[in-house]
Amino acid sequence: xxxxxxxxxxxxxxxxxxxxxxxxxxxxxxxxxxxxxxxxxxxxxxxxxxxxxxxxxxxxxxxxxxxxxxxxxxxxxxxxxxxxxxxxxxxxxxxxxxxxxxxxxxxxxxxxxxxxxxxxxxxxxxxxxxxxxxxxxxxxxxxxxxxxxxxxxxxxxxxxxxxxxxxxxxxxxxxxxxxxxxxxxxxxxxxxxxxxxxxxxxxxxxxxxxxxxxxxxxxxxxxxxxxxxxxxxxxxxxxxxxxxxxxxxxxxxxxxxxxxxxxxxxxxxxxxxxxxxxxxxxxxxxxxxxxxxxxxxxxxxxxxxxxxxxxxxxxxxxxxxxxxxxxxxxxxxxxxxxxxxxxxxxxxxxxxxxxxxxxxxxxxxxxxxxxxxxxxxxxxxxxx
Amino acid sequence: xxxxxxxxxxxxxxxxxxxxxxxxxxxxxxxxxxxxxxxxxxxxxxxxxxxxxxxxxxxxxxxxxxxxxxxxxxxxxxxxxxxxxxxxxxxxxxxxxxxxxxxxxxxxxxxxxxxxxxxxxxxxxxxxxxxxxxxxxxxxxxxxxxxxxxxxxxxxxxxxxxxxxxxxxxxxxxxxxxxxxxxxxxxxxxxxxxxxxxxxxxxxxxxxxxxxxxxxxxxxxxxxxxxxxxxxxxxxxxxxxxxxxx
Numbered sequence: 125x126x127x128x129x130x131x132x133x134x135x136x137x138x139x140x141x142x143x144x145x146x147x148x149x150x151x152x153x154x155x156x157x158x159x160x161x162x163x164x165x166x167x168x169x170x171x172x173x174x175x176x177x178x179x180x181x182x183x184x185x186x187x188x189x190x191x192x193x194x195x196x197x198x199x200x201x202x203x204x205x206x207x208x209x210x211x212x213x214x215x216x217x218x219x220x221x222x223x224x225x226x227x228x229x230x231x232x233x234x235x236x237x238x239x240x241x242x243x244x245x246x247x248x249x250x251x252x253x254x255x256x257x258x259x260x261x262x263x264x265x266x267x268x269x270x271x272x273x274x275x276x277x278x279x280x281x282x283x284x285x286x287x288x289x290x291x292x293x294x295x296x297x298x299x300x301x302x303x304x305x306x307x308x309x310x311x312x313x314x315x316x317x318x319x320x321x322x323x324x325x326x327x328x329x330x331x332x333x334x335x336x337x338x339x340x341x342x343x344x345x346x347x348x349x350x351x352x353x354x355x356x357x358x359x360x361x362x363x364x365x366x367x368x369x370x371x372x373x374x375x376x377x378x379x380x381x382x383x384x385x386x387x388x389x390x391x392x393x394x395x396x397x398x399x400x401x402x403x404x405x406x407x408x409x410x411x412x413x414x415x416x417x418x419x420x421x422x423x424x425x426x427x428x429x430x431x432x433x434x435x436x437x438x439x440x441x442x443x444x445x446x447x448x449x450x451x452x453x454x455x456x457x458x459x460x461x462x463x464x465x466x467x468x469x470x471x472x473x474x475x476x477x478x479x480x481x482x483x484x485x486x487x488x489x490x491x492x493x494x495x496x497x498x499x500x501x502x503x504x505x506x507x508x
Numbered sequence: 509x510x511x512x513x514x515x516x517x518x519x520x521x522x523x524x525x526x527x528x529x530x531x532x533x534x535x536x537x538x539x540x541x542x543x544x545x546x547x548x549x550x551x552x553x554x555x556x557x558x559x560x561x562x563x564x565x566x567x568x569x570x571x572x573x574x575x576x577x578x579x580x581x582x583x584x585x586x587x588x589x590x591x592x593x594x595x596x597x598x599x600x601x602x603x604x605x606x607x608x609x610x611x612x613x614x615x616x617x618x619x620x621x622x623x624x625x626x627x628x629x630x631x632x633x634x635x636x637x638x639x640x641x642x643x644x645x646x647x648x649x650x651x652x653x654x655x656x657x658x659x660x661x662x663x664x665x666x667x668x669x670x671x672x673x674x675x676x677x678x679x680x681x682x683x684x685x686x687x688x689x690x691x692x693x694x695x696x697x698x699x700x701x702x703x704x705x706x707x708x709x710x711x712x713x714x715x716x717x718x719x720x721x722x723x724x725x726x727x728x729x730x731x732x733x734x735x736x737x738x739x740x741x742x743x744x745x746x747x748x749x750x751x752x753x754x
Binding site: 126127130133134136409411412413414415416417418420421500501502505 | 572575594598602603607609611613616617618626630635
């Protein structure tokens with residue numbers, strides 16, 4: 125790298141300016157990484173959704189139940205391979221800030237519908253035999269330091285009272301995006317303890333179908349099956365269901381896009397201005413380079429490289445800090461863990477961040493670089 | 509032998525014929541050089557004198573391929589440079605011209621060694637070969653012990669020596685010096701002139717220099733006087749004053 129010392133010397137020429145410009149990139153890219161993680165956390169449900177799964181809820185609202193008797197009728201519909209039912213429990217472990225989702229599950233069919241959430245066979249068998257048994261995701265187990273065999277007390281909110289569970293198993297997602305924060309426990313335990321008027325009712329059904337291509341037809345058939353009943357249904361793909369859930373929080377995507385655009389546009393102006401000043405104050409030196417034989421194209425590439433190096437260092441620093449922040453959240457409890465249990469920056473977002481930083485480097489360096497390229501030695505030396 | 513009549517029959521290193529340079533400033537046309545002829549042989553040391561605005565620096569820029577004439581030709585060592593493209597001209601400059609500027613124009617964030625090395629980075633020389641060349645050039649200008657100093661750590665005279673080392677490091681065909689002593693005190697100016705003379709006498713370099721200082725011009729083999737864009741005389745500086753021949 126024979127031009128390395130020349131490039132390095134110029135980059136560090138004004139250390140304060142260099143640090144501030146790098147800092148601008150770092151802050152913007154940190155924000156980018158943070159927002160990408162927020163977006164990912166909100167759309168986690170959409171990402172983990174199986175293309176071959178439908179969700180059946182009460183047409184009125186998800187908080188309204190559906191009869192358990194619907195299971196057999198759904199199973200009879202052509203294309204349906206498996207059905208399981210779940211219920212939201214909504215209990216509190218020690219403190220309300222320790223939120224994690226708790227589901228009452230249909231033990232017999234759960235694993236057939238959600239094969240991606242894997243439980244060791246011996247642990248699963250222990251869970252099946254234990255009416256007060258529970259299985260938790262690896263993330264929640266790690267968060268609270270739980271081990272198989274622990275006793276977990278949970279205060280019921282929707283179903284008031286003290287509930288106690290034996291931790292029989294820990295499940296792991298087989299994909300990076302899988303949700304490892306849930307707690308599952310047996311339907312029989314809920315049925316035993318809940319009020320009589322709520323017995324025999326499920327929160328929703330999840331249906332595994334033969335092919336994603338048949339999703340629309342099967343969804344329509346399920347809803348037709350229960351038309352004009354006391355419990356009419358609304359069936360949708362799991363991903364649409366999850367996306368609808370996210371929309372309840374507002375248009376997160378638009379919000380993030382708007383904030384990101386403003387930040388990057390500002391960064392573009394700041395960096396562009398910095399590069400323009402850097403080139404202007406070196407007019408004489410660039411003229412000397414040209415006088416001693418450096419070509420116009422070399423000068424263009426030289427200024428562009430400078431801009432790109434700043435963008436790359438700042439970008440990597442910002443994304444690195446965002447990643448470090450993400451890792452920090454795995455060891456330090458903060459409100460973010462509670463609100464967004466899946467706070468991680470996807471690899472695609474990291475790559476997009478680097479690409480965006482480089483793109484800003486190119487755009488902000490382009491005009492000053494072209495100006496430097498077009499610089500006439502005679503004019504430049506006259507100005508010195 | 510320098511000739512200014514355009515009639516030289518012997519092959520000269522630098523040959524200038526009917527050189528014109530005009531600038532447009534708004535609606536006004538400024539004629540900086542008019543029909544200039546010049547022949548400079550290899551190993552000659554020529555000084556250009558003349559009042560401000562007489563066209564000295566413009567002539568130097570044209571000879572160094574930094575600017576293009578409105579009319580006429582400049583031929584150096586058989587290469588006619590006036591019709592070269594910008595990129596060709598850049599390559600030509602790297603091979604044939606060494607520049608020494610009044611304000612030194614060193615890159616402040618590079619050491620003396622790195623400043624001198626700049627022209628060599630464009631060549632295919634290896635790192636050790638470049639080092640050898642740079643050390644030789646700095647030795648010639650007497651700055652072997654200052655090679656890792658930054659320009660701000662050097663005196664004006666030393667900075668100009670570094671500029672000269674940068675100009676000679678690639679062994680160019682000729683040197684163009686634009687007021688090389690203009691920013692120096694008398695003692696430093698004398699030292700720089702000694703150095704330039706050493707390059708001419710001992711190393712056979714051809715040097716063309718612009719100066720306002722008659723003492724400095726006296727050291728050259730020939731002094732040419734420009735006025736209003738035309739060569740108005742040659743000879744020893746004391747025989748001339750700005751405004752024409754005595």
